[in-house]
Amino acid sequence: MTAPREAVPSRRVRANSDGTVYQRKDGRWEAAGYVLAPGNTRKRVRVYGTTRKEALAKLTEKIVSSNRGVPIPSAQGSxxxxxxxxxxxxxxxxxxxxxxxxxxxxxxxxxxxxxxxxxxxxxxxxxxxxxxxxxxxxxxxxxxxxxxxxxxxxxxxxxxxxxxxxxxxxxxxxxxxxxxxxxxxxxxxxxxxxxxxxVRTGTPRPRRFEPLTADEARQFLAAVRNDRLFALHELALRTGLRKGELLGLQWEDLDLQTGTASIRRTLQRTQTGGLTALPTKTRASERRIALPSECIHSLKEHREVQEGEREAAAEGWRDNGLVFSTPARGPIDPANLNRSFRALLDRAGLRRIRFHDLRHSTATLLLEQGVELVVIKELLGHAHIGVTATVYARVRLRLQRDAIDLLGRTLHTQTGTSNQPDDCHDRLPYTAPVR
Missing domain, CATH: 1.10.150.130 (Tyrosine recombinase, N-terminal domain)
Incomplete structure (x- = not known):
């Protein structure tokens, strides 16, 4: 009778696509298998570990990601x-x-x-x-x-x-x-x-700006009334156009009969092309706005002055179609406009602000007059109304305080003048607007 053979411990057989795991000569464990690669292809990858369990866990993680349709990274460079x-x-x-x-x-x-x-x-x-x-x-x-x-x-x-x-x-x-x-x-x-x-860096505080008040705005317009570019500064303050949009404005963009302006381009200085007309900042910036009657009048006067300059230049005149240009009919450099703007502020006896703060002044003065945010957003050419609400949040808080004080005065008046019990006739109508 033959003796029964000793039972050999069964070795776990890994299924197809599970990869292989073996121990290297240096003592480390290596696991290899096929995973999804960019371009919907398959690629064999190798991972290593100090133990069999560690190497197998690394390979399993890659295979699971591959089964979810996530390809392995292909970047090998820095x-x-x-x-x-x-x-x-x-x-x-x-x-x-x-x-x-x-x-x-x-x-x-x-x-x-x-x-x-x-x-x-x-x-x-x-x-x-x-x-x-x-x-x-x-x-x-x-x-x-x-x-x-x-x-x-x-x-x-x-x-x-x-x-x-x-x-x-x-x-x-x-x-x-x-x-x-x-x-x-x-x-x-x-x-x-x-x-x-x-990684979160925290929300930085927005850059503070000090727009012109209504009195300062009137003082500024009075001081620059006789300036050659008075129409430019008045248009900036009354419409909130960006500096590049003003400098890139052409006569063909204006319809002084209907009182509208089409904003299609912006003038910027670039390293390769110098002063260049570029598309607007965003798609929302390409817009059509209504012109105030004061701006229509000043633009007509500016065109008459420009016609006089053309007659004086005779054959040396170069027509570039720009509304605002230098006396030699060249485009105005934004840096030069900044310098002349600071000189105008000094002449008017006003504090130093940036030219871009004229745009902030427009939005602030409109908000203080109760104009809706969506109207200001369309006028300024913001891409989203959230940009308008965020930039002018401080002004909105002041308007909220005025509204709360107005409601407080209304409630105080009602409480102090009425001694009758509260009934349906004494209540404020629910749909009454409070401005």
Missing amino acids: VSSYLTYWLEAVAVHQLRENIHTRYTACVKQYLVPGLGKKKLAKLTAKDVRTWLNQVRTTCQCCARSIDAARDQPRCCAAGACCSKRLSPLTLAYIHSVLKSALEHAVREEEITRNVARN
Whole structure:
């Protein structure tokens, strides 16, 4: 009688597509399997671990993601190389030239020095948060060697750091550029998620502005009445047009008979083309607005003056179609307009404000007169009404206080003059509007 054979422990057989797990000669465990790759293809990947369980867990995680239809990252390069590709091949076709220039400066000055050497596929939210905290607390004179390039160092190169740090608005802008680049990497299936979205920088306080009051606005218009560009400044204050929109305005855009203006372009200075007419800031910025009667009158006077300049120039006249131009019929540089605007403020005895604050003054004065936000949004050309509500939140709070005080006076009057019991005849009608 033969002795029974000893039972050999059964080895668990892994099913197809589960991959393989084995121990390497160096003692580590390696797991390999096929997962989904970009372009709806399959690719064999390998993961490693100190134990069989660790290697198997890493492989299982990739297989589960693949079964959900998420391809594995294909990015093998650094963050620096991808940012360069994104700027030169993607952003250049999607952004206006001025915005692309700012993005390029942001990438070269902050993103590449801080995160450029890291692998794009291995970038984590912790890496982004650590880098942002470092940038937030680092003196920019020291980090970018600004002081060393000066003729007379007065900061880090002189041994006395000025602690010049980035503002919260600049920090949020840098963060937004990184998010935009990584978001495109996700769309191209270079990475699986945008880790920059998981990092919160906090909401920076909006830049404070001091618009002109009604009295100051009247004082300003009276002081610039005899200026050659009076029509420009009056149009800016009464309609809230942007500086580039005013400088890019052409006579063909105006209909002085019906009193309307079509905003189709903006004049900007670019690095490659100089003063160039570009499309409006957003699609909502391309709009048609009604012109005040005062602006129609001043524009007619401005056209008469321009006709006189053309007769005086005779054959040397160059007709570029612009409503506002230099005496030599060239486009007005935005920087020159800023300088002349400051001189006009000094002549009027008013405080220094930016030219863009004329636009804020328009919206503020309209809000104080009870004009609805949606009307102001259409006039200013904001893309969303939330932009209008956010920018002028401080004015809206003051209007809320006026409304509350008005309601308080109404309730106080009702309480003090009526001694009759409250019945249906004494109640305020529910649908009565309160202005």
